[in-house]
Amino acid sequence: MKTYLDCIPCLIRQGLDSARAVTDDPAVHERVLREVCRAAVKMDMRQSAPVMAQHIHRLVRDLSGVVDPYRQIKERFTQLALGVYPYLESCVAEAADAMKTAVQLAIAGNVIDLGVNGSLDDAQVHRAIDRALTVPLRGYLPSFTEAVSGAESILYLADNAGEIVFDRLLIEQVGPAKVTLAVRGAPVINDATADDARAAGLNECVEIIDNGSDAPGTILGDCSDAFRRHFDQADLIIAKGQGNYETLSEVEADIFFVLMAKCPIIARDLGCEVGDFILSGSACAATAGRQDSRARI
Amino acid sequence: MKTYLDCIPCLIRQGLDSARAVTDDPAVHERVLREVCRAAVKMDMRQSAPVMAQHIHRLVRDLSGVVDPYRQIKERFTQLALGVYPYLESCVAEAADAMKTAVQLAIAGNVIDLGVNGSLDDAQVHRAIDRALTVPLRGYLPSFTEAVSGAESILYLADNAGEIVFDRLLIEQVGPAKVTLAVRGAPVINDATADDARAAGLNECVEIIDNGSDAPGTILGDCSDAFRRHFDQADLIIAKGQGNYETLSEVEADIFFVLMAKCPIIARDLGCEVGDFILSGSACAATAGRQDSRARI
Numbered sequence: 001m002k003t004y005l006d007c008i009p010c011l012i013r014q015g016l017d018s019a020r021a022v023t024d025d026p027a028v029h030e031r032v033l034r035e036v037c038r039a040a041v042k043m044d045m046r047q048s049a050p051v052m053a054q055h056i057h058r059l060v061r062d063l064s065g066v067v068d069p070y071r072q073i074k075e076r077f078t079q080l081a082l083g084v085y086p087y088l089e090s091c092v093a094e095a096a097d098a099m100k101t102a103v104q105l106a107i108a109g110n111v112i113d114l115g116v117n118g119s120l121d122d123a124q125v126h127r128a129i130d131r132a133l134t135v136p137l138r139g140y141l142p143s144f145t146e147a148v149s150g151a152e153s154i155l156y157l158a159d160n161a162g163e164i165v166f167d168r169l170l171i172e173q174v175g176p177a178k179v180t181l182a183v184r185g186a187p188v189i190n191d192a193t194a195d196d197a198r199a200a201g202l203n204e205c206v207e208i209i210d211n212g213s214d215a216p217g218t219i220l221g222d223c224s225d226a227f228r229r230h231f232d233q234a235d236l237i238i239a240k241g242q243g244n245y246e247t248l249s250e251v252e253a254d255i256f257f258v259l260m261a262k263c264p265i266i267a268r269d270l271g272c273e274v275g276d277f278i279l280s281g282s283a284c285a286a287t288a289g290r291q292d293s294r295a296r297i
Numbered sequence: 298m299k300t301y302l303d304c305i306p307c308l309i310r311q312g313l314d315s316a317r318a319v320t321d322d323p324a325v326h327e328r329v330l331r332e333v334c335r336a337a338v339k340m341d342m343r344q345s346a347p348v349m350a351q352h353i354h355r356l357v358r359d360l361s362g363v364v365d366p367y368r369q370i371k372e373r374f375t376q377l378a379l380g381v382y383p384y385l386e387s388c389v390a391e392a393a394d395a396m397k398t399a400v401q402l403a404i405a406g407n408v409i410d411l412g413v414n415g416s417l418d419d420a421q422v423h424r425a426i427d428r429a430l431t432v433p434l435r436g437y438l439p440s441f442t443e444a445v446s447g448a449e450s451i452l453y454l455a456d457n458a459g460e461i462v463f464d465r466l467l468i469e470q471v472g473p474a475k476v477t478l479a480v481r482g483a484p485v486i487n488d489a490t491a492d493d494a495r496a497a498g499l500n501e502c503v504e505i506i507d508n509g510s511d512a513p514g515t516i517l518g519d520c521s522d523a524f525r526r527h528f529d530q531a532d533l534i535i536a537k538g539q540g541n542y543e544t545l546s547e548v549e550a551d552i553f554f555v556l557m558a559k560c561p562i563i564a565r566d567l568g569c570e571v572g573d574f575i576l577s578g579s580a581c582a583a584t585a586g587r588q589d590s591r592a593r594i
Contacts, residue, residue: 005323005330009310012334016302026302030342033302037309040334045327 001249004265007049012036015056018189022060022069035059048246050217057188058214068187070161077162077190078200081109084125085165091133092169099145100137102173107260107277108132109166110159110241138272139279144256147281151235151254154179156206157218159241159259160189161196167240168202170258174238176205180230185223186214191243217243220251242266245280255282298546301562304346309333312353315486319357319366332356345543347514354485355511365484367458374459374487375497378406381422382462388430389466396442397434399470404557404574405429406463407456407538435569436576441553444578448532448551451476453503454515456538456556457486458493464537465499467555471535473502477527482520483511488540514540517548539563542577552579 015036019029036056043052061067068074088105095101112128148154156171156179158164164181171179181202184191192200197208212224218239220228231237237255239248245257245266257280261267267274312333316326333353340349358364365371385402392398409425445451453468453476455461461478468476478499481488489497494505509521515536517525528534534552536545542554542563554577558564564571 005313005326008330008334009306009313012309013306016306029302033305034338037305037334037337041331041338 001048001246001266001269003043003045003047003049003052005045006265007052008040008043010263011049011052011056012040014053015060018057018060018069019064022066023064025064028060028063031063032056032059048217048219050215050243050247051219053217053243054188054213054215054219054222057216061187070187070190074161074190074192074196075199077112077160078165078196080122080125081162081165082200083122084129085168087126088129088166088169091129092173097141099173100141101133102170103141103144103258103279104133104135104137104277105129106163106167106170106240106258107135109163111260112162132277135275135277137279138276139281141279143281144279147236147254147256148174152178153234154236154238155230155234156181157211157237157239157244157248158183158192158197159244161192161200162190163240164192164197164202165200168200168205170238171202171206179206180234181206181208182218182227182230183208183210184214184216185210185212185227188214188216191216215243215247217247219247245270249282251282253282256280257282298345298543298563298566300340300342300344300346300349302342303562304349305337305340307560308346308349308353309337311350312357315354315357315366316361319363320361322361325360328360329353329356345514345516347512347540347544348516350514350540351485351510351512351516351519354513358484365490367484367487371458371487371489371493372496374409374457375462375493377419377422378459378462379497380419381426382465384423385426385463385466388426389470394438396470397438398430399467400438400441400555400576401430401432401434401574402426403460403464403467403537403555404432404434406460408557409459429574432572432574434576435573436578438576440578441576444533444551444553445471449475450531451533451535452527452531453478454508454534454536454541454545455480455489455494456541458489458497459487460537461489461494461499462497465497465502467535468499468503476503477531478503478505479515479524479527480505480507481511481513482507482509482524485511485513488513512540512544514544516544542567546579548579550579553577554579 016033019032039055092098092101108129158181183197184193187193194208194210211227213222215222237253239255239257241259242262245259248255259278261270261272261274261276261278264274313330316329336352389395389398405426455478480494481490484490491505491507508524510519512519534550536552536554538556542556545552556575558567558569558571558573558575561571
């Protein structure tokens with residue numbers, strides 16, 4: 001997905017918010033803001049927004065001197081998610097359609113927003129989970145199930161720390177033996193790295209690789225050769241979250257995107273409403289499932 | 298009021314919105330967006346946000362070739378306001394405190410937002426007016442009334458077209474004979490110019506001057522010498538709307554600001570909440586009224 005004009009003020013706002021989340025130094029806030037504006041003057045709008053976001057968060061880290069600014073938030077969300085994991089497992093165990101519930105819960109993990117202070121308690125998280133299970137899933141589940149059954153190797157592209165605990169439910173349904181979990185190559189915002197995946201215990205059930213990149217998405221040209229080989233050789237890709245959608249929506253590969261549409265620009269690109277839960281197959285993935293699942297969104 | 302860091306993404310968003318309101322040409326939208334970002338890289342944050350807004354709207358006019366992009370919207374709002382004027386007069390006539398009601402209605406004129414399509418009908422406008430009369434007025438009205446009584450010459454700084462029809466109620470209460478109405482020197486957004494003031498019939502009751510500037514506020518250094526003389530010689534200034542507050546809040550003069558706080562940054566600067574109706578005297582104006590009205594907000 002290209003960068004739309006509407007993304008620019010939003011990215012500039014995100015740059016300022018991130019700088020403030022990382023340091024109290026107003027000089028750093030102003031420097032980040034001006035540098036992001038400078039980058040916006042000449043940015044290539046054919047590239048996806050996460051290319052700019054990668055630049056922004058490198059700036060925030062460089063100017064603040066903090067390598068992993070969201071480490072504590074990531075740790076808190078991981079512990080919170082591990083705490084509710086038995087409840088999540090019981091939801092899937094009791095579900096009429098375990099695969100559908102696992103997809104919904106994987107998206108629920110993307111919805112729960114700890115905020116900066118991470119003050120949600122278990123009861124609030126349980127309520128958010130229960131609500132997520134009532135949101136209709138936009139997409140054609142049988143295509144996804146068929147594509148998963150037919151694939152011998154699946155590359156699961158993770159999104160955020162904590163959220164990957166929720167992803168584990170979907171990985172268990174898909175079949176962990178054929179799944180490789182790919183995380184970011186270095187910290188960026190609260191995206192999951194290999195450390196975060198291990199802290200969440202995902203190494204107990206799947207092989208974990210990193211993509212060699214510090215972008216909040218999967219910019220293939222910025223990823224390592226080793227990751228690219230995995231990407232090219234996998235029978236199926238499951239891509240989680242908006243950042244992976246933005247960076248891979250135009251890549252020719254068998255990909256299913258699993259996300260909540262959180263922003264109006266991405267919702268428009270997907271042809272859905274903000275807040276919709278999406279299971280969208282790319283044209284290639286749809287062919288693999290012999291059904292144009294995207295057309296159903 | 299200086300430009301806060303939070304103003305920058307907002308100004309960039311406003312630039313894009315304005316470009317879209319004026320032309321359907323996406324090349325102009327992108328050019329405006331990038332030029333505003335370029336200006337933000339080096340802007341002097343000690344200046345007020347309307348300095349940047351002036352630059353943005355000059356860009357929009359230059360690149361679109363449209364001299365008065367909001368002319369039709371201004372004309373529609375003027376006609377709509379003139380249509381409800383008899384109702385507004387009856388509200389003041391029946392009010393327990395005519396001055397208070399006139400201030401509230403002057404602010405109501407700033408609140409009613411026609412949007413781009415200007416599709417509000419009379420019933421909706423009446424409801425908006427009735428609601429405005431229930432909003433508490435933050436500020437010390439007796440200081441204002443006393444300052445008005447003591448002044449022989451009052452300079453009333455207008456804000457938007459259409460809104461000035463509502464301002465007429467307050468001008469009538471203050472005493473039109475001692476009021477000069479100042480409008481913008483050239484079109485900028487939907488701010489009132491001399492043409493708009495005449496179309497609203499304000500020339501029937503007050504002398505109208507323009508400030509010689511195309512800024513959406515009153516940047517004294519950018520105003521004409523003739524306007525500056527009026528400004529310096531007036532016993533009291535009544536400044537309407539956010540743009541006049543942003544540009545004059547630190548100027549040493551006897552000024553009362555009359556506005557609704559529409560943005561969180563201005564609300565914080567005023568020490569109030571977004572949506573509050575404000576009648577705020579500057580320190581000098583408060584002294585004139587022998588009461589620190591600002592401290593009461």
